[in-house]
Amino acid sequence: EAGVAQSPRYKIIEKRQSVAFWCNPISGHATLYWYQQILGQGPKLLIQFQNNGVVDDSQLPKDRFSAERLKGVDSTLKIQPAKLEDSAVYLCASSPRLGMQETQYFGPGTRLLVL
Amino acid sequence: AQKITQTQPGMFVQEKEAVTLDCTYDTSDPSYGLFWYKQPSSGEMIFLIYQGSYDQQNATEGRYSLNFQKARKSANLVISASQLGDSAMYFCARLQYNQGGKLIFGQGTELSVKP
Numbered sequence: 443e444a445g446v447a448q449s450p451r452y453k454i455i456e457k458r459q460s461v462a463f464w465c466n467p468i469s470g471h472a473t474l475y476w477y478q479q480i481l482g483q484g485p486k487l488l489i490q491f492q493n494n495g496v497v498d499d500s501q502l503p504k505d506r507f508s509a510e511r512l513k514g515v516d517s518t519l520k521i522q523p524a525k526l527e528d529s530a531v532y533l534c535a536s537s538p539r540l541g542m543q544e545t546q547y548f549g550p551g552t553r554l555l556v557l
Numbered sequence: 558a559q560k561i562t563q564t565q566p567g568m569f570v571q572e573k574e575a576v577t578l579d580c581t582y583d584t585s586d587p588s589y590g591l592f593w594y595k596q597p598s599s600g601e602m603i604f605l606i607y608q609g610s611y612d613q614q615n616a617t618e619g620r621y622s623l624n625f626q627k628a629r630k631s632a633n634l635v636i637s638a639s640q641l642g643d644s645a646m647y648f649c650a651r652l653q654y655n656q657g658g659k660l661i662f663g664q665g666t667e668l669s670v671k672p
Contacts, residue, residue, distance in 0.1 A: 473658065484561075484648050484662025485602070498659060531600055540658045543590055543609060548602035 443468065446549030448534050454555045460522035463552045467515070467536030473497075474511055475546060476519050477533040485533055491517065492540060524556045559584050561649055561663035569669050570639045577624070578634040578666045580649030586610075590652040591632040592660065593623065597645040605647075608632055639670045 447466040455461050467474050473492050477485035488507065489499040493514040502509070506525070511517040521528055531553050535546040562581045570576040582591065593605040608616045608623045616623045624633040636643055646667050650660040 475659070477660075482664075484650070484665055485660070486662070487659040490659060533602060535602070537658070541654075543607065544658065545592070545604050545607060546660060547604060548594075551600040553600065 446534055446536055446547055448532075448549040448552055450552060451550060452553050452555075454557065455524055457526055457556050458523040460520065461524055461554065462518055462520045463532050463534075463554075465517045465519070465534030465549060467517075467534070468547055470538065471536035471547075472514070472539050473537045473544070473546075474517050475535040475537075476509055476517070477535065477548075479531040479533055479551070481530070488519070488532075497540070521554075524554075526556050529554055529556045559586075559651070559653065559661065561651055561661055563649055563663035563666050565666045566664070567667045567669070569671060570636075572641060572670055572672050573638055575635060575637045576639055576668065578636070578647050578649075578668065579631070580633055580663060581629070581631045582649075582651050583630065584651065586654070589654065591623070591625070592650045592652065593621070593632075593634045594648045594650065595643075595645045596648060596665070602648070606634070636668075641670050641672060644668060644670045 476488045479485040488502045489509045490497040491511040509519045531551040533551045535548045537544040537546045589610045591608045595603045606618045606621045622635045646665045648665045649663045
């Protein structure tokens with residue numbers, strides 16, 4: 443079974459530029475998550491989708507971040523315009539469904555550096 | 558805030574010895590799930606072990622076991638017979654289900670296995 447795929451793996455941009463990350467979850471997984479992991483910290487949830495609907499986006503900085511999962515499969519996270527503090531690893535995860543025992547499986551992450 | 562606390566920023570262990578990584582959590586939820594993930598330098602979060610709050614027995618997965626003490630709100634990870642490949646960051650996380658199932662992560666513990 444293929445794991446969670448993410449691209450690109452690395453991205454370097456100047457501040458105020460825009461950037462987009464792509465995630466393809468494990469086949470059949472209804473729930474998709476985007477986490478932000480700043481260096482030296484644990485990941486923090488940005489947004490969660492159940493199929494193509496948003497379940498939780500309370501910690502997404504909506505003035506600059508947006509995300510979509512149009513057909514309930516793969517997802518795109520965009521930052522426009524980027525700030526220096528957006529430098530982080532962006533992790534995508536998926537799980538079969540919502541539930542107390544549902545393990546979230548993570549992709550390799552995209553490392554973003556904003557200069 | 559319902560936090561996860563990992564008090565050991567870094568740990569060293571001799572190869573083939575056992576090591577315990579500490580995790581305490583704060584919650585008022587009667588039902589919750591606890592997870593441990595391993596993050597090697599490549600960046601991917603690898604699922605290790607899960608413990609449900611109502612599980613009667615401590616979880617075990619191969620060389621990994623979870624010392625779950627519900628009254629103390631602790632969920633320590635025990636790795637037996639450490640291997641050089643166990644060197645990585647280890648994160649404890651709690652599933653906050655009433656907000657859609659997001660994982661709340663601790664700060665992590667960096668484990669170094671010495672030959």
